[in-house]
Amino acid sequence: QVQLIESGGGLVQAGGSLRLSCAASGRTFTTYSMAWFRQGPGKEREFVAAIKWDGGSTYYADSVKGRFTISRDNAKNTVYLQMNSLKPEDTAVYYCAAARVWGSSAVVAGSRSYDYWGQGTQVTVSS
Numbered sequence: 427q428v429q430l431i432e433s434g435g436g437l438v439q440a441g442g443s444l445r446l447s448c449a450a451s452g453r454t455f456t457t458y459s460m461a462w463f464r465q466g467p468g469k470e471r472e473f474v475a476a477i478k479w480d481g482g483s484t485y486y487a488d489s490v491k492g493r494f495t496i497s498r499d500n501a502k503n504t505v506y507l508q509m510n511s512l513k514p515e516d517t518a519v520y521y522c523a524a525a526r527v528w529g530s531s532a533v534v535a536g537s538r539s540y541d542y543w544g545q546g547t548q549v550t551v552s553s
Contacts, residue, residue, distance in 0.1 A: 435547030448522030
């Protein structure tokens with residue numbers, strides 16, 4: 427069982443930055459690939475970024491590529507999402523998720539690949 431707790435959300439002006447954190451419980455964090463998803467108002471949940479269990483590979487949605495960076499610190503059981511050049515369309519609840527798989531883009535970006543989810547943290551970007 428893995429419990430995930432996100433933090434770091436808030437209100438920021440367009441062009442600003444935020445760093446989200448996701449702290450994981452348990453001793454098996456290093457066996458899980460981690461990802462961030464988001465769900466904006468009136469929208470379906472969408473993939474944002476993912477990182478392999480060893481940090482050796484990352485994958486990003488086109489909409490955030492070049493602006494967001496996912497990273498992890500396995501010693502702290504924590505995954506991060508550094509968000510720069512934020513836009514109003516980035517407004518959403520951001521969720522952290524854990525999976526024991528890594529593979530094609532369809533696998534990595536598919537919500538069904540993930541076994542555990544956090545409760546979410548709100549990010550609001552004002553124009």
